[in-house]
Amino acid sequence: MKTVIDNYIRKEMFPNIWCPGCGNGIVLGAIIRAIDELKWDKNKIVAVSGIGCSSRITGYVDFCTMNTTHGRALPFATGIKMANHDLKVIVVMGDGDCSAIGGNHFIHAARRNIDLTAIVINNMIYGMTGGQYSPLTPTDKFGSTAPYGNIDQSFDLVELAITAGASYVARGTVYNPRQSTSLIKRALNKKGFSVVEVISDCPVSYGKMNKMKSPVDMLKWIKDIAVSKKVWEGLSPDEKKGKYAIGEFLSKDRPDYSELYEEIIKKAQKMGGNE
Amino acid sequence: MNQKKISEVYQNNSVKISVRREWCKSCGICIEFCPKDVLVPDDQGKPIPENIDACIKCGLCELRCPDFAITVEGVDKKDE
Numbered sequence: 001m002k003t004v005i006d007n008y009i010r011k012e013m014f015p016n017i018w019c020p021g022c023g024n025g026i027v028l029g030a031i032i033r034a035i036d037e038l039k040w041d042k043n044k045i046v047a048v049s050g051i052g053c054s055s056r057i058t059g060y061v062d063f064c065t066m067n068t069t070h071g072r073a074l075p076f077a078t079g080i081k082m083a084n085h086d087l088k089v090i091v092v093m094g095d096g097d098c099s100a101i102g103g104n105h106f107i108h109a110a111r112r113n114i115d116l117t118a119i120v121i122n123n124m125i126y127g128m129t130g131g132q133y134s135p136l137t138p139t140d141k142f143g144s145t146a147p148y149g150n151i152d153q154s155f156d157l158v159e160l161a162i163t164a165g166a167s168y169v170a171r172g173t174v175y176n177p178r179q180s181t182s183l184i185k186r187a188l189n190k191k192g193f194s195v196v197e198v199i200s201d202c203p204v205s206y207g208k209m210n211k212m213k214s215p216v217d218m219l220k221w222i223k224d225i226a227v228s229k230k231v232w233e234g235l236s237p238d239e240k241k242g243k244y245a246i247g248e249f250l251s252k253d254r255p256d257y258s259e260l261y262e263e264i265i266k267k268a269q270k271m272g273g274n275e
Numbered sequence: 276m277n278q279k280k281i282s283e284v285y286q287n288n289s290v291k292i293s294v295r296r297e298w299c300k301s302c303g304i305c306i307e308f309c310p311k312d313v314l315v316p317d318d319q320g321k322p323i324p325e326n327i328d329a330c331i332k333c334g335l336c337e338l339r340c341p342d343f344a345i346t347v348e349g350v351d352k353k354d355e
């Protein structure tokens with residue numbers, strides 16, 4: 001058996017390390033299928049991740065890869081992009097990675113419109129470290145650090161990214177792999193900071209504490225909470241509670257950071273007489 | 276059937292379903308969400324396309340498999 005996936009993975013690393021039914025593998029498949037549709041040269045792609053179960057993705061793809069430190073994938077990726085504007089840089093982060101320890105990097109990468117694609121695997125929990133709640137854990141859900149229920153209000157990552165200045169913002173789920181693949185493809189094609197949040201399942205750390213022990217239970221739940229943008233718009237504020245709109249929310253054009261950086265260098269050279 | 280086989284191929288004259296048994300973790304996702312109930316679990320929880328004739332080649336089992344362990348291909352009818 002040979003599939004399109006096989007052209008992009010480090011086969012000797014499989015079976016992957018993730019728990020049975022973990023959504024990370026579904027997102028990995030969506031990323032690879034999107035890249036295959038774009039026919040990009042593997043050697044021009046750099047995949048960067050931080051620390052977390054989701055960040056293990058960079059160990060499985062046969063691109064140039066970099067596994068960095070928790071929360072800091074975006075700064076490393078920014079450095080790569082600034083050093084070589086021709087590289088296609090993809091950043092894969094967990095919800096904790098992106099919105100807790102890496103939250104500041106996230107808003108500033110969006111604000112500066114750095115030409116990167118950020119894929120945020122939102123399993124709504126710190127999966128790797130045993131189920132601590134994250135800024136994306138829904139209110140009232142349980143975590144090992146919220147044994148009586150989470151009292152925090154969670155970020156809406158889509159709204160956060162739009163407000164901070166991203167060029168492309170979308171949300172998919174692992175239950176809808178075709179839609180997620182096409183959203184990722186559109187994000188990769190976008191110049192500027194593009195974000196795709198993919199709602200994912202962690203049956204072990206999240207499911208166990210929230211009465212969804214099996215991957216199948218978790219996917220049924222995800223199917224239930226995710227509604228199309230159109231349906232979402234017709235819901236009352238009460239009906240929206242606990243639900244997530246999925247689809248594309250923003251696609252706009254504004255100069256990206258590499259472009260502005262090159263312009264300012266030219267300007268400086270001119271003014272300094274070094275043209 | 277031989278449970279030790281690394282990969283199993285099942286086909287009729289319009290579709291070919293392959294299961295990479297070595298990579299499958301028996302999560303049950305492909306089996307549960309197949310719209311046509313094509314797949315049934317074996318004694319290890321790995322999918323067997325017992326109702327392969329009902330398969331509509333939607334490919335969802337392949338796209339939702341977290342372990343790249345199941346693929347669906349349309350068989351080239353010229354080979355029949």
Ligand SMILES: Cc1ncc(C[n+]2csc(CCOP(=O)(O)OP(=O)(O)O)c2C)c(N)n1
Pocket residue numbers: 051052053054055069070093094095096097098121123125126127128129134202
């Ligand atoms: C600086 C630092 N702080 C804390 C940790 C411990 N740590 C490792 S992964 C992680 C969170 C993982 O959650 P998430 O980013 O959502 O990824 P997931 O495992 O859920 O995919 C934490 C807190 C660390 N590795 N480094």
Ligand code: SF4
Pocket residue numbers: 017018019021022023024053054123127128201202203204205206
């Ligand atoms: S702990 Fe959760 S996120 Fe980590 S591999 Fe297991 S299921 Fe996936």
Ligand code: SF4
Pocket residue numbers: 308309310311312313314324329330331332333334335336337347
């Ligand atoms: S391709 Fe669709 S119908 Fe066929 S086995 Fe897979 S999920 Fe079922």
Ligand code: SF4
Pocket residue numbers: 021294298299300301302303304305306320321322339340341342343344345
């Ligand atoms: S979805 Fe994949 S890993 Fe899960 S049971 Fe089916 S073939 Fe096995």
Ligand SMILES: [Mg+2]
Pocket residue numbers: 052094095096121122123124125126127134
């Ligand atoms: Mg997480």
